[in-house]
Amino acid sequence: MKLHRIGVAILIVILSVTLAGALAELPSVEQRTSTSQLTRRVIDGGLQDTGALNLVSAVLFDYRAFDTLGEATVIFAAVAGVVMLFYQAPLHPSSIGLSMLAKRSLDSIGPFVFLAGMYVVLYGHISPGGGFQGGVILATLTILISIVYGLETERRLLDPTFKTTLESSAALLFMVIAFGGILTGEYFLSNLSAGFPRGEAGSLLSAGSLAPLNAAIGLKVGAGLALIFYSMVKREPE
């Protein structure tokens, strides 16, 4: 026991020294943005290349859209795994929920949560946010409903089969947009060069395929997380 603790302490000291050394070697933010070719390329040419004001979205859904497709696939696999794992659990839904006060509070804030989620998804190419963040906010709304109003109410509002369909069709929408690039003679996931309209920078319908890709990811993540929560809170047989 004693020896074990000393070993851990030595390991922590070694790790701290290594990390402190690495930290001292790091260039400052100003130094990095002025010397890194990649950073300069995105900051200077991002708006020209993609038509998106939010450069983070530009990187996520244009320059590195293929990575985003991979991330979406990972989430898809995770959702499928969780749903499969809890598939056997029969449903004993409750429609009692919390007190009247909690229900009325959710009635007042619910629409605004939905609005915030939709805003973050649809304006992902203009302001901070995007499909992932907005999708999680939308999923939070369904989770709030199932906690406050009971799982039965949430199930009646949004059928699990509907959520599954929504998630799969959002994934399909992403692929359809991605293949649109190939159909016009460009590359997989090509954006402006494949003929998607550039629009006026800063308006809702701009930046070519970025907005629809954001919407697809938003629906996918939202439906997927709602499904994960739904599958997990279904009661086990007692």
Add this chain to the structure above:
Amino acid sequence: MTEIFHVMVLTFLIICAIAVAYIRDLLSAVILFAAYSLMMAVIWQQLDAPDIAMAEAAIGAGVTTLLFVVTISKTRRQE
């Protein structure tokens, strides 16, 4: 002023991280972890990364906490 704020937030972050590792009650650990995520979101925002801040606040402080709570309710509360 911002310097003091940063030091305060980072200190809180370190305290939260150590407390999460030491605490025996898993539900308390999850709530502490949510507080940690929220502080982390503030730090991302201070570092001019609002996209990551939103993701951290929504996923780290929101959904992860909920999923952990559901998992604890299905297993044991004490470590």
